[in-house]
Amino acid sequence: MRFAFGFFTIALTISLSSPVLAYTETTVSNGGTIAGKIMLAGEEPPPLAFSLITNNNTEFCGRISTGTGWRLIDEFHVAPDGGLQNAVVFLEGVHQGKPFPETPPAQVIVEDCVFSPWLLVVRDPQPIHIKNMDPIIHDVQIYETAPFGAKVMLHRPLRLNPFHPKDLLKDHQHKPGETMIDTIHFTQGRRTFFLECGFHPFMQAWGLAVNNPYYAITDENGNFTLPDIPEGVYKLVTWHPGMAGFLDMKVVVIGNETMKIRMEFPEPRDRRMAHNTMSPTYRFGTRALEREGAVIDIQVTHENQDSTANTKDR
Numbered sequence: 001m002r003f004a005f006g007f008f009t010i011a012l013t014i015s016l017s018s019p020v021l022a023y024t025e026t027t028v029s030n031g032g033t034i035a036g037k038i039m040l041a042g043e044e045p046p047p048l049a050f051s052l053i054t055n056n057n058t059e060f061c062g063r064i065s066t067g068t069g070w071r072l073i074d075e076f077h078v079a080p081d082g083g084l085q086n087a088v089v090f091l092e093g094v095h096q097g098k099p100f101p102e103t104p105p106a107q108v109i110v111e112d113c114v115f116s117p118w119l120l121v122v123r124d125p126q127p128i129h130i131k132n133m134d135p136i137i138h139d140v141q142i143y144e145t146a147p148f149g150a151k152v153m154l155h156r157p158l159r160l161n162p163f164h165p166k167d168l169l170k171d172h173q174h175k176p177g178e179t180m181i182d183t184i185h186f187t188q189g190r191r192t193f194f195l196e197c198g199f200h201p202f203m204q205a206w207g208l209a210v211n212n213p214y215y216a217i218t219d220e221n222g223n224f225t226l227p228d229i230p231e232g233v234y235k236l237v238t239w240h241p242g243m244a245g246f247l248d249m250k251v252v253v254i255g256n257e258t259m260k261i262r263m264e265f266p267e268p269r270d271r272r273m274a275h276n277t278m279s280p281t282y283r284f285g286t287r288a289l290e291r292e293g294a295v296i297d298i299q300v301t302h303e304n305q306d307s308t309a310n311t312k313d314r
Contacts, residue, residue, distance in 0.1 A: 011105065011129045023212045024096040030255035031098070031228040038087040038222045038238050042267025044078040045242070050202035057136050061113035061200055071113075071202040075242035076268075083222025084265065086119050087240040088208050090215035091226065091251075098228045100213040105129045108195065108205060110138055110158065115195060115205035119241060121217065124209045130195075132158045139198030144190040153193065192239065206241035229253045238263055 050071045052062045065071050077085040105127035109116050111134060122128060132138055138158040143150045191210075197203035216224040230253070237248040247263050 011127055023094070023100055025099045026096050026230075028098050028228045028230055031230060032253035032255055033258040034091075034226045034229065034236065034251060034253065034261060035258055036089075036224060036261035036263070038084045038089065038218050038224065038240075039082045039262065039264040040076065040078050040084040040222075040267070041082070041264055045076050045268050047072040047074040048202075052202075055201065056199045057113070060134070060136055061202075064112050064114060073202060073204060076240075077220065079221045081221075082264075083218070083220075084240060085218055085220050085222060087218045087222070087224075087238050087265075088119075088121055088215060089218065089224045089226070089236065089238045090121075090208075090210050091212065091229070092235040092237055092248075094212045094214055094229070094232075094234055097230050098213055107131065110134055110203070113138075113197075113200050113203055115197075115203050118205050119217065120205070120207040121215055122207055122209055124211045128207075130158060132160060135160050138200065138203065141196045141198050143194045143196075145192045145194050146190045150194070151190070155198070192241075194241075208239060231255045236261065236263075238265075240265060242268060 050073070051069060052058050052065055052071055053069050055061070061071070062069075079085070100123070103123065103126060106120055106122050106129070108120070108128060108130040110130065110132045113134065113136075115130075120128070130140060137160055140154065140156050140158045141152070142154040144153050191208060193207045193209075195205040195207070214226050214229060216226055218224045233250065233252050235248050236251045237246050239246050243265050247265060249261070249263065251259060251261070253259065
């Protein structure tokens with residue numbers, strides 16, 4: 001799969017390196033359905049908390065914060081009954097089935113030091129455009145990830161549009177720049193990727209590559225539905241960015257029938273405690289910043305980690 005990135009906008013295309021049988025579109029008559037729920041055991045983990053004071057461009061990126069110097073990232077959204085939102089559920093071993101049409105480039109928008117959407121599902125291959133709408137430089141780093149280790153896919157500056165007004169830090173206007181193209185590939189069977197800004201580590205996004213149209217992202221209650229599946233035996237897989245690996249199970253799809261399933265991730269073992277504790281005495285140092293001439297416009301906002309299977313161009 002390939003990604004495309006630019007100095008102001010990055011455009012890339014991601015490709016899976018492992019040989020995969022080509023998917024063939026056909027008419028699915030009397031297809032079956034898999035419907036179910038993805039669960040998370042235990043309590044909902046706390047959000048990751050990043051200090052804005054100790055990172056770059058506080059006067060700009062601090063606009064979206066707790067108001068006391070922290071940017072929060074909620075990786076987990078768990079329903080009262082344990083249903084897990086933003087888990088990707090997909091089928092492996094499907095070589096023919098319903099249409100899998102070409103889609104326009106997926107879009108990742110950088111605005112107010114936030115990558116949006118936080119979660120993408122892209123087909124193999126599909127271009128991804130990353131647009132910098134901010135008047136500051138971001139440092140795009142993309143890693144292919146897997147339980148056995150991660151590897152750098154791309155490291156590139158994402159520059160600001162030079163035509164931004166000079167007082168943009170105060171007004172928070174947003175203008176995109178032009179695009180530059182690059183291509184990256186997964187290796188060693190990896191299919192997930194992590195996007196981060198090297199200057200602002202609280203800017204994060206995740207993605208998964210698929211090679212057939214039988215996938216879904218769970219809703220706020222952890223529910224999903226995969227319809228129009230040809231009869232057969234497949235592997236059902238689920239993945240969530242906050243977990244270390246995949247869950248999978250063998251499924252037998254029968255025509256005109258709905259298979260109900262439930263899969264549960266174990267309670268996460270959090271190895272990033274440094275990002276899970278906000279000091280109650282820590283305060284946003286606006287006075288110190290304003291003495292240096294910075295104008296601080298704080299909007300007390302809890303950043304929302306959203307998802308999309310195909311973010312359209314703006």
